[in-house]
């Protein structure tokens with residue numbers, strides 16, 4: 001497996017803690033994951049869960065790889081216009097992409113000062129735009145798409161619009177699709193059965209990732225290893241994680257789910273996971289709140305509360321054990337100051353790893369609920385494995401709680417009101 005999960009600290013929290021309660025509740029939840037796995041397996045067999053069959057496919061990748069945007073060298077910049085599930089997964093994959101040309105930009109903001117540099121000036125001729133919206137009706141994306149079409153039309157007419165823009169949305173009629181049809185923009189289909197926040201392995205994540213130089217086959221391979229293992233083994237990591245989280249929520253008052261990688265490259269994953277978890281589990285008055293953090297930065301920000309505040313959190317520390325290529329630290333540069341001796345002859349990654357282990361131990365010593373996820377190398381296979389892990393863990397956790405992991409009914413009200421405000425009818 002591309003990562004190792006260690007949950008020992010949740011079960012052995014020292015004298016004075018109700019370790020046996022945790023163990024009993026956890027074992028019960030873990031047994032329940034068996035019937036959930038069976039249900040998911042049946043849905044997969046009936047082709048009703050493409051998010052879980054995608055990792056085993058390849059044909060769609062071949063099509064993506066043949067797109068002129070991928071094969072050509074026409075652009076210095078590619079702007080990915082999408083929000084939520086139509087952007088966050090791609091950002092996770094692109095974060096480890098080795099390619100620096102074309103430069104990828106993610107417009108998951110409506111701040112005009114972020115967008116303006118791409119819409120005006122000399123860059124426009126060498127900038128492609130990838131407009132992504134599953135529904136094709138998200139107000140933010142439609143507003144941005146209109147700006148893109150306007151800028152390109154001014155610069156090179158319909159020909160520039162159809163050449164420099166690509167749309168990903170559901171097939172059939174929807175507002176973004178209609179813009180594409182009107183301007184002769186190529187449309188790629190977003191599978192209607194793949195929910196946005198679960199779409200990272202589909203074209204939505206794959207196209208930007210391939211532009212960033214990511215090997216999507218390896219991403220899917222890592223994902224498939226986790227997937228297959230989860231259906232084969234009761235104590236597979238995603239099932240253990242979901243059962244443990246559920247048990248802690250039920251009997252130990254855990255109400256927050258903290259993800260803290262010790263790797264800047266994994267920071268986008270905390271944002272991706274925040275949406276995945278929040279929209280999947282927060283329903284009908286139930287759910288736990290995702291909290292994203294980054295090590296070691298948040299040791300100097302949130303750690304005090306975590307150690308000394310309420311014991312209401314489940315911590316996931318993701319530790320990258322890879323050694324970087326930084327030079328060994330030369331403490332002689334600081335006039336042989338003894339206070340720096342502990343840094344002597346270490347790489348910078350060793351400092352980070354030491355801090356991660358120290359945080360894990362400090363949390364455990366205080367009786368906090370903590371798991372460690374250790375990776376040996378942050379590459380495509382590992383990233384695919386982690387993404388699949390957290391997708392499955394989320395799905396299992398939702399079923400354990402009795403909520404539907406795949407819908408998000410409550411947010412629709414806000415979208416409806418936004419449109420009414422803009423029409424002046426609210």
Ligand SMILES: O=P(O)(O)OC[C@H]1O[C@H](O)[C@H](O)[C@@H](O)[C@@H]1O
Nearest residue numbers: 084085086133134135138196411
């Ligand atoms: O891809 P789109 O249809 O534009 O949706 C983008 C986002 O919109 C909403 O906020 C949904 O709650 C999200 O789940 C979704 O990812």
